[in-house]
Amino acid sequence: MSDAFVRAAEAAQALRERAGVASFDAAVVLGSGWVPAADALGTPSAEIAVTDLPGFAPPAVAGHAGRIRVVECGGRHVLVFLGRTHLYEGHGTDAVVHGVRTALAAGVRTVVLTNAAGGLRPETQRVGEPVLISDHINLTGDHPLTGATFVDMSEAYSARLRDLARTADPSLAEGVYAALRGPTYETPAEIRMLRTLGADLVGMSTALETIAARRGLPDAEPAEVLAFSLVTNVAAGLSDRHLDHAEVLAEGRAAAARMGALLATLVPK
């Protein structure tokens, strides 16, 4: 078994012991600035800094380590990841997907990923709007898997869970998420390329985590994946405004409470 899978098993065991839970049912990964969404998922019975668990990368900002909340939501044991490791932090793809692999090793078979993203369709999207991810285009130039384990990605984002999401919120739009490495935002020419490629959203996370979830582990079945983007800015060149990361985070926080209500109805299913 690869070192990355061994580290995930070790982190899962440490998590089970710290949380006093033998097996978990679902994991929710929340992008930065999303604590209000986490609050809607329930009162945590435990909250663990990822730096206290094996295999997690150091925080991008000193003193702001990612945290994992253990909550019970609809009778299910749920891991809520506050923050994630991004590829642009330079720790490699295993670090980016370690949280998802740890969740799989801890028994999780439903993974909900959320992110903040740029919108490529200002003609139909509104900033502050959550969008259901229907598929992704991995343009990071990287990949978390090696070896001859071939993974079917024809339904990377669960049709069953997407139906449940649309039933819970019929106003939800859907879109294709383009994952780029970052840390730069795109040039206007790159945004025009992404629109031509059929992308509707652009961000710097999610796709590699989805790939890891759909591969599963040597001793864990693949997880179903549901993912949402929160459009927090119009992508470069599509409006006359420059990208300001502080504004972007403010939009995310404003809408996170609404997303929390949506997640709270979906996670128990």
Ligand SMILES: Nc1nc2[nH]c(I)nc2c(=O)[nH]1
């Ligand atoms: N690549 C990329 N990532 C993003 N994250 C957010 I929030 N907005 C963007 C964006 O416009 N481009």
